[in-house]
Each structure stands twice: as C-alpha cells, then as structure tokens.
Amino acid sequence: MALQLLAAPSDPSLLDLPWDVPLEQWPADQLVPLPRGISRHVVRFVRLGGNVYAVKEVGEQIAMREYGLLRQLERRDLPAVEAVGVLSGRVDAHGEPLDAALVTRHLQFSLPYRALFSSTLRHETAVRLLDALAALLVRMHTAGFYWGDCSFSNTLFRRDAGAFAAYLVDAETGELHGTLSDGQRNYDLDLARTNIAGELLDLEAGGLLHESIDPVETSDRVLERYCSLWDELLGAETFETGERFRIDQRIRRLNDLGFDVAELTIVTDIDGRSVRLEPKVVDAGHHSRRLLRLTGLDVEENQARRLLNDLDAYRAAKDIQNEDEEIVAHRWVTESFEPVVRAVPKALRGKLEPAEIFHEVLEHRWFLSERAGRDVGLMPATRSYVEDVLTHKPDEEAVLGSRIGTPTVEAEPYSLQDESSA
Amino acid sequence: MATVTFDKATRLFPGSEKPAVDKLDIEIGDGEFLVLVGPSGCGKSTSLRMLAGLEDVNEGRILIGERDVTNLAPKDRDIAMVFQNYALYPHMTVAENMGFALKIAGEPKEKIRERVVEAAKILDLEQFLERKPKALSGGQRQRVAMGRAIVRSPQVFLMDEPLSNLDAKLRVQTRSQIAALQRRLGVTTVYVTHDQIEAMTMGDRVAVLKDGILQQVDTPRRMYDHPDNVFVAGFIGSPAMNLLKLDAEGGTLHFGGATMPIPRETAEHADKAGRKITVGVRPEDMDLVGEGQGLQTVVNLVEELGADAYVYGTAEVDGQPHDIIARVDGRKPPAKGEQVSLAPKQGHLHLFSTTSGERLPT
Numbered sequence: 001m002a003l004q005l006l007a008a009p010s011d012p013s014l015l016d017l018p019w020d021v022p023l024e025q026w027p028a029d030q031l032v033p034l035p036r037g038i039s040r041h042v043v044r045f046v047r048l049g050g051n052v053y054a055v056k057e058v059g060e061q062i063a064m065r066e067y068g069l070l071r072q073l074e075r076r077d078l079p080a081v082e083a084v085g086v087l088s089g090r091v092d093a094h095g096e097p098l099d100a101a102l103v104t105r106h107l108q109f110s111l112p113y114r115a116l117f118s119s120t121l122r123h124e125t126a127v128r129l130l131d132a133l134a135a136l137l138v139r140m141h142t143a144g145f146y147w148g149d150c151s152f153s154n155t156l157f158r159r160d161a162g163a164f165a166a167y168l169v170d171a172e173t174g175e176l177h178g179t180l181s182d183g184q185r186n187y188d189l190d191l192a193r194t195n196i197a198g199e200l201l202d203l204e205a206g207g208l209l210h211e212s213i214d215p216v217e218t219s220d221r222v223l224e225r226y227c228s229l230w231d232e233l234l235g236a237e238t239f240e241t242g243e244r245f246r247i248d249q250r251i252r253r254l255n256d257l258g259f260d261v262a263e264l265t266i267v268t269d270i271d272g273r274s275v276r277l278e279p280k281v282v283d284a285g286h287h288s289r290r291l292l293r294l295t296g297l298d299v300e301e302n303q304a305r306r307l308l309n310d311l312d313a314y315r316a317a318k319d320i321q322n323e324d325e326e327i328v329a330h331r332w333v334t335e336s337f338e339p340v341v342r343a344v345p346k347a348l349r350g351k352l353e354p355a356e357i358f359h360e361v362l363e364h365r366w367f368l369s370e371r372a373g374r375d376v377g378l379m380p381a382t383r384s385y386v387e388d389v390l391t392h393k394p395d396e397e398a399v400l401g402s403r404i405g406t407p408t409v410e411a412e413p414y415s416l417q418d419e420s421s422a
Numbered sequence: 423m424a425t426v427t428f429d430k431a432t433r434l435f436p437g438s439e440k441p442a443v444d445k446l447d448i449e450i451g452d453g454e455f456l457v458l459v460g461p462s463g464c465g466k467s468t469s470l471r472m473l474a475g476l477e478d479v480n481e482g483r484i485l486i487g488e489r490d491v492t493n494l495a496p497k498d499r500d501i502a503m504v505f506q507n508y509a510l511y512p513h514m515t516v517a518e519n520m521g522f523a524l525k526i527a528g529e530p531k532e533k534i535r536e537r538v539v540e541a542a543k544i545l546d547l548e549q550f551l552e553r554k555p556k557a558l559s560g561g562q563r564q565r566v567a568m569g570r571a572i573v574r575s576p577q578v579f580l581m582d583e584p585l586s587n588l589d590a591k592l593r594v595q596t597r598s599q600i601a602a603l604q605r606r607l608g609v610t611t612v613y614v615t616h617d618q619i620e621a622m623t624m625g626d627r628v629a630v631l632k633d634g635i636l637q638q639v640d641t642p643r644r645m646y647d648h649p650d651n652v653f654v655a656g657f658i659g660s661p662a663m664n665l666l667k668l669d670a671e672g673g674t675l676h677f678g679g680a681t682m683p684i685p686r687e688t689a690e691h692a693d694k695a696g697r698k699i700t701v702g703v704r705p706e707d708m709d710l711v712g713e714g715q716g717l718q719t720v721v722n723l724v725e726e727l728g729a730d731a732y733v734y735g736t737a738e739v740d741g742q743p744h745d746i747i748a749r750v751d752g753r754k755p756p757a758k759g760e761q762v763s764l765a766p767k768q769g770h771l772h773l774f775s776t777t778s779g780e781r782l783p784t
Contacts, residue, residue: 193526
C-alpha cells in the first residue's frame with residue numbers, strides 16, 4: 001500500500017520525513033529534543049519549516065480515531081493540541097509494514113509537567129498546575145468529553161497571567177458524548193487522581209519532587225478543585241426572592257472563573273418566597289473571546305482579562321468613555337500593546353509569548369510605581385522590565401531539554417514501548 | 423469474588439427510540455470468564471459499561487454478588503477495568519508500580535507488600551520486584567501493568583477489547599496469557615470483543631448480542647454445535663456456516679439431488695412458511711458425493727492447508743447463485759472450475775425457521 005497522508009491543510013513537507021524508518025530510529029538531526037511525558041507509545045518531536053510537530057507511532061485505527069476526535073475538539077473550541085494528520089501505509093526498506101503515525105502541532109510556549117516541577121518545584125506551582133488541570137477536566141466534561149486517561153503526561157501547560165492554562169495532548173482513550181453520566185465523570189476523575197499520584201510518586205522516587213509536596217494529598221486536590229468548580233458552575237442555588245442581586249453575583253462569579261453563562265433556569269417556588277437558580281450551559285473563554293473580537297489578539301483567558309482591564313484603564317485615562325469600543329481597542333493596541341511588544345529586542349522574544357510579556361510589564365509597572373509613589377509610565381516600565389527581568393528568564397518558546405526542566409536523574413523520560421517494540 | 427447478574431438491564435440513550443441494550447438477562451457464575459461478542463453496535467460495550475457504572479441503567483438492575491450496584495459510583499463497585507492504563511513509571515520499582523494504587527487508597531504498608539508479592543507470584547515477577555521497568559522485557563512490563571489491576575483484588579475484572587491495539591502475533595500470545603491468568607486467579611471476568619475467534623477460545627461461556635438483544639449465552643462448544651438462531655449460526659465459526667433457503671415438502675428436505683427426512687414439527691413449520699426452510703451446514707460437515715446425489719457446485723477456489731482443503735464454490739439455489747464453502751480431504755481436493763456435488767454429513771444439519779430465524783428440531 002502506498003504511503004497515505006490524511007491531513008488538515010498543512011505543511012506538505014511532512015511527507016519528506018523518513019517515514020520508512022521506525023520512529024525510535026529517526027536520526028537525531030531530524031528531532032527536537034523536547035522533554036516527553038510517560039507514554040505507551042513512541043513519541044518524537046520534529047521541526048519542519050518553523051513549526052514543531054509531535055509524532056506518535058500507533059496502530060492505524062487508533063491514529064485515525066484520535067485524529068478525528070482531536071479535530072472535533074478543535075471545532076468545539078476546546079483546549080487541545082491541533083491534529084495535523086495521520087500517515088498510514090508506512091513500510092520499511094524491506095517492505096515490512098510499520099505502524100501509522102499521528103502528527104500534532106506542538107503548542108508554542110507550552111511546558112510539560114516534568115519541566116515545571118523540576119524548574120520551580122514549589123508547592124504553589126503544583127497547586128496552580130492542579131487548578132489548571134481541574135479546570136480543563138471540568139471544561140471537557142461540560143462539553144461531553146470523557147478523557148479516559150487524564151494525567152500530567154497527557155497535558156501541556158501554558159502560562160496564563162501568572163497562573164497556568166492546561167491543554168489536552170492525548171485523546172487516545174477519549175470519547176465524545178452528548179452529555180456525560182455521573183459514572184463517567186466519577187471514573188474519569190478516579191483515573192486522573194490515580195495517574196497524577198503515580199506521576200508525582202515517580203518524581204519523588206527519582207528525587208525530583210520538592211519535599212513539601214505530598215503526592216497523594218496533591219492528587220486529592222484535583223478532585224476537590226474539580227468538585228468545587230463543578231458545583232459553582234452547574235450547581236443549583238436557592239435563595240429568598242428579595243435577594244435577586246444574587247443572580248447577578250452568581251453570573252459574575254462564573255465569569256471570574258472564566259466561564260460564560262449561556263442560559264439560566266430560574267424557578268420561583270409556589271408561594272413565591274424562594275428562587276432556584278441553575279446555570280444550564282456554560283462554556284469557558286468569555287474574556288479571551290471578547291478580546292479576540294475587539295483586537296484580534298488570541299490569548300489565554302486570564303491574560304485576556306488582564307489585557308481587557310488595561311484597556312478599560314486606558315479608556316478612562318484617555319477620557320474616551322463614549323467612544324465606540326472597537327475604536328478604543330484599536331487605539332489601545334497601537335498605542336499600548338504593540339509598542340511594549342516591539343520594545344522587546346528580537347533576541348529575547350523567545351522567552352515568553354507577547355501577551356505574557358505584556359502582563360508581566362503591567363505587574364512590573366505597578367511594582368515600580370508603588371516604589372516610586374507615582375505612575376512611572378508604560379514605556380519606562382517596559383525598558384526596566386526588559387533589562388532587569390526578561391533577560392534573566394529561560395526560553396520557553398520551545399522548551400529545550402537541556403535548558404529548563406528535564407529531570408536531572410533521567411533526561412529521557414522512558415516509554416513502555418521504547419525497547420519492547422524494537 | 424462474586425457472581426454478576428444482569429437483571430433485565432436496559433440502556434436507552436437520550437434521543438434514541440431503540441434501546442442500545444434491551445432487557446439483558448445474564449447470570450455470570452463466580453470465577454467465570456464470560457465473553458460478550460457481536461458485531462459493531464450490538465450493545466456489548468454498552469453492557470460492559472453499565473456493569474462498570476459508566477453508563478446509566480434506565481430499567482432493570484445489575485448485581486455483583488448479592489449487592490445491587492445499579493446506582494453505585496464506579497469506584498464503589500469493586501471492579502477493575504484492565505488495560506485501561508498501562509503506562510509504567512520509570513523511577514519506581516516493579517513493586518512500587520504494582521502497589522501505588524493501594525497506597526493512594528490508604529492501605530497499610532504491610533498489606534500492600536503482601537498483595538504485591540502475591541500478585542508477583544502469579545505473574546512470575548517475584549525476582550524482579552526491586553528492579554526498574556527499564557530492566558524488564560516487553561512481556562514482563564505487560565505483566566507488571568496487569569499486576570496493577572490484580573493487587574486491588576477486585577471482585578470482577580472488566581476488559582473492553584484489550585487486544586485491539588496489538589499486532590496479530592502478539593494478540594494470539596496475549597490472548598492465551600489472559601485466559602491462563604484468569605484461570606489461575608479465579609476472578610469473575612467479563613470480556614468484550616468483536617472477534618468471534620477470541621470469544622470462542624477464551625470464554626468459559628460466550629454471550630452473543632445483536633441490536634441490543636441477547637441472542638444466546640452458552641459454552642463455546644454448545645454455541646458451535648447448537649446455535650439457537652440463524653444469526654448465531656452465521657456469526658460463530660470461521661469460515662462461516664453455509665446457510666441456504668431450501669425446499670421442504672411432506673416431511674422431506676431437498677438438498678440438491680439429496681433428500682432427507684425432517685421431524686414432523688419442523689415439517690409443519692415449513693408448510694406454513696411457503697414450504698421453505700433455512701438449512702445450515704458447517705464447511706467441515708459437507709461431503710463430496712456422487713453426481714446427482716447433492717447440491718451441484720462449481721469450484722471457484724481451492725485453499726490447500728495440508729491435511730485439509732477448503733473448497734469455495736457457487737451453487738444455484740432457486741435460480742440464484744449462492745456461495746458454498748466445504749472442507750474436504752487435502753489429499754484429493756477437486757480442481758478449480760470442476761463441477762462437484764455436495765451433501766451434508768448425516769446428523770450434522772441445522773434447521774431454522776425462514777420467518778423467525780429460530781432453530782427448529784432436526
């Protein structure tokens with residue numbers, strides 16, 4: 001059978017990769033040494049014309065299924081890696097068949113958990129990672145997606161205004177349903193908890209986990225966070241009819257968590273004394289969608305909120321409250337956001353993505369202004385940030401194995417099939 | 423260990439009018455290996471998920487032992503889904519890899535150790551307990567992954583197409599390993615597959631489903647020798663049973679030139695169904711007979727397997743061409759293009775109603 005590429009419109013140079021060689025024997029000059037999670041399959045990263053791709057070797061049916069599922073997640077705007085294509089009909093130099101390969105686009109500026117844990121190692125960081133993962137699970141579950149193998153290894157993290165945003169990178173065991181049963185959610189949570197505890201115990205066994213982090217307690221937190229987030233999102237709430245302001249309060253709380261309220265069921269009981277409030281359908285991304293609409297900037301939720309706050313402050317400072325929102329946003333981009341991003345020397349642009357840099361400049365400006373007792377201004381703050389802060393940060397555009405984060409004990413995370421499949 | 427009972431368990435998906443699983447009634451014995459098999463969409467996976475607690479049960483009940491688990495959360499059912507996740511952790515020893523789920527569950531150290539050693543004995547992994555996964559062979563790693571499920575000593579193992587990911591050779595090997603392991607452990611096991619060979623070689627009993635309805639549950643032998651209906655007859659066995667709609671008049675069945683008597687009850691049924699009857703003959707139960715003494719068949723292909731040969735041919739039944747498969751003596755097979763006459767061996771006939779598909783007395 002001829003080599004076949006099922007693909008989204010993408011990079012045709014994908015076909016030039018050495019598909020007649022088993023993935024684990026690909027020459028090092030083709031590969032990008034990004035740290036890998038623990039995987040059942042052989043996974044490698046390759047660079048092609050400015051893009052980094054993850055290649056996973058797996059049976060054709062499974063590859064096709066996962067490809068289809070990732071495309072569906074993408075269409076629903078859920079945070080998952082972008083599926084690029086499936087290579088099937090592979091044969092080696094002797095004509096022996098090789099497994100198919102699923103190609104996904106590597107998330108720029110994303111960080112695998114092993115990198116995060118071994119570079120920062122702080123309890124707070126672990127907690128923020130778990131919060132991000134719990135939020136991801138909630139979001140997936142509200143969309144009817146059963147993961148089947150939620151773990152740190154199957155997730156990538158991007159910085160999001162000081163917190164993290166989590167992305168699904170492995171949908172092999174996933175299933176998309178209309179809605180999930182409680183049993184499916186519970187079991188998915190149970191798997192997540194077991195996987196996370198296992199991964200942390202593994203880091204502990206390798207001497208890579210800070211002693212302040214207890215693997216089992218930490219994994220339990222995912223459960224707790226998930227449950228409180230789920231209740232906040234979907235739980236029913238009853239209050240006295242006189243307290244109608246609480247409807248507004250609830251919506252604001254949901255927005256603060258990064259979710260939108262599509263529909264609210266409000267039921268007043270027979271004697272009219274209490275109101276039951278139940279948010280029906282919710283989806284995340286309120287702020288990032290608003291920012292995208294206003295400015296064309298496509299950034300994470302917390303970053304978007306931060307940028308929107310600055311946009312509001314800009315509007316107040318310039319006294320243009322009555323101006324059309326789109327026009328103000330355009331002025332803000334050209335007068336605030338872009339100058340800051342442009343002020344970062346080219347050599348330092350791989351450190352952090354633009355929205356995160358802007359967020360950090362705003363933080364830095366606040367810090368400097370407080371110390372000076374007056375507003376120091378955006379551009380002076382930017383110059384100070386670049387010189388004193390950004391220069392000393394590691395590159396995060398594509399986390400190189402030797403730069404931050406790979407485990408010091410074992411630089412190559414090990415895969416079950418690394419040797420057995422040879 | 424425990425029995426598992428599906429008591430008229432029904433699953434109706436929202437927005438669907440036909441149940442995915444319709445009043446499923448199966449009693450699975452303590453320690454039994456039951457295989458659910460059927461074509462895609464037959465409800466086998468849904469049935470397993472109902473038992474696992476992943477799918478709601480709309481009507482009926484599911485019991486594990488005497489306990490009604492219909493509305494329990496998956497983790498409270500004392501079941502283990504095997505092969506759901508078999509990633510091994512590189513820094514942890516074999517013993518730690520096998521036992522960490524118990525640690526999460528808060529089990530005391532001594533108990534974890536005891537369970538791990540016990541499981542390692544069963545899996546022939548005792549001498550590797552202190553090693554890291556990297557130092558193990560592929561097969562040993564698979565066994566460590568199985569050990570993760572075994573140490574939890576659940577009442578029931580659930581396996582959903584666990585071999586679909588493996589290549590043909592490893593599939594056969596792992597198939598026998600799982601079956602042997604299950605027998606050593608004696609834990610009640612429900613196994614789902616679409617592959618009838620897998621079902622027949624692994625299960626103590628096999629349950630065949632179609633369109634959400636249980637067709638038959640029986641031992642592999644009984645299922646093969648005594649299919650309850652046309653669907654089971656055609657589904658179980660490879661190559662498949664020959665199924666032909668033939669004439670039956672006055673208590674006599676006409677198989678081409680051959681005639682054979684049929685019981686009165688069957689004959690009466692045939693009379694009511696336009697004097698037709700569905701006749702099933704397994705390929706190995708076909709005999710080459712003299713010209714005019716059976717069904718005239720043109721040989722299209724002969725597959726020689728040494729001792730035996732499979733003859734793939736075409737016969738004309740009621741003016742329509744019909745595929746026929748026969749297993750014949752490998753030393754003197756007919757040639758491609760030859761005309762042969764085929765008739766069933768005596769006592770190896772299966773008869774079914776042409777209207778309901780149900781088995782009729784032979």
